[in-house]
Amino acid sequence: MAGAVLKQWLDRLGYAAEPAALHVRGAAISEAHPYALEIKSLLKPDGAVRAQAVFVVEGVPTVVFMADDQPLSASALDDVRKRIWNQNLATVVIELRDREAVALPVRKLQKAEQRFSLQEARPDGPFSALDVATANLSRRLPAWFDVKARVDSKLLANLSVTVSKLAGTGFRGAAKTSDRKRWAELLMGQVLFISYLEHREIVGVTYRGRRDVGELHDLVARMDREGVRVLVDRLRGDFNGDFLGDDRHDPWTALTDDGFDFLNQFLRRTDMETGQGDFWNYDFSYIPVELLSGLYEKFLTPEQQAKDGAYYTPRNLAMLAVEQALMASP
Numbered sequence: 001m002a003g004a005v006l007k008q009w010l011d012r013l014g015y016a017a018e019p020a021a022l023h024v025r026g027a028a029i030s031e032a033h034p035y036a037l038e039i040k041s042l043l044k045p046d047g048a049v050r051a052q053a054v055f056v057v058e059g060v061p062t063v064v065f066m067a068d069d070q071p072l073s074a075s076a077l078d079d080v081r082k083r084i085w086n087q088n089l090a091t092v093v094i095e096l097r098d099r100e101a102v103a104l105p106v107r108k109l110q111k112a113e114q115r116f117s118l119q120e121a122r123p124d125g126p127f128s129a130l131d132v133a134t135a136n137l138s139r140r141l142p143a144w145f146d147v148k149a150r151v152d153s154k155l156l157a158n159l160s161v162t163v164s165k166l167a168g169t170g171f172r173g174a175a176k177t178s179d180r181k182r183w184a185e186l187l188m189g190q191v192l193f194i195s196y197l198e199h200r201e202i203v204g205v206t207y208r209g210r211r212d213v214g215e216l217h218d219l220v221a222r223m224d225r226e227g228v229r230v231l232v233d234r235l236r237g238d239f240n241g242d243f244l245g246d247d248r249h250d251p252w253t254a255l256t257d258d259g260f261d262f263l264n265q266f267l268r269r270t271d272m273e274t275g276q277g278d279f280w281n282y283d284f285s286y287i288p289v290e291l292l293s294g295l296y297e298k299f300l301t302p303e304q305q306a307k308d309g310a311y312y313t314p315r316n317l318a319m320l321a322v323e324q325a326l327m328a329s330p
Contacts, residue, residue: 002052002067002068006052009096009101010065013128014129017123022054023056024052038061039056042090049064051065052067062089063092064090064092064106085151086282086284088150090106091105091106091107092105092144094127099119101121107149107279109149154271155282155287158271163185166262167180167184169256187251191267194216196284198215198216198284199284200285203235213230214230228252232249269282
């Protein structure tokens, strides 16, 4: 039934007439496509999103179509949007039902839902392939396409504000501003790295039980300095590279209660500028590793970038990604 509903809607909205830009579950996707892995992930029948089709504009996934025998609940649809938002590519989700469609932005936006009937659907109408490909949709609903609401923009802004706050009142014992800034950058690099390991379940329940360590956010929320020290040391022993170097404990040792609170806010996905929770939770199991690495490099000072080891987080994350890919290959 879902397949018939999908076909009917794609025909009515003009997507079926654009086979080069439309990727449907079960159809082959060229390995040469720059986003082949991401599209396959979206369409995977037992994946986290389970989309039925993806429409690309200039090669970039832009619209994700959901269709099932039973309509998704509001919370389930929000979960789908959150996962796609973290992938940092597609902008629109359309759930196709028997006689009605529900269109939503991938970003978290209040009262954004748009509904239209199958009878209203046409190849040159709202949410059609033409509407999307010609940018009419982005002109009509600019808030849906706001680049400042993308996960890369939100994460970079939050990293920058958190580093600034940490460098201000987050540490004790460092008189020089440059030292406090270096500690803040080192600390946020560790937070990104450990969050990546935890969200990808490289460091999951089994690892924590075997190594007798806590989960980072829980340790930060409880201001458990010794627990953080143990976690960092265990990771240092299990993962190669210079990320967790000899200075790995310095920022944690100097961290004030305010500093722990800043980290707790960041890990709660609070907007560090406004204090509001106006965007989806970060999920590093979906955020591309290249994006995470690039963001970290962006918020480093030029002086820190110039030093040896300035790119330790990107180098380690890239190495982990390669190792994971090799483990997954037959």
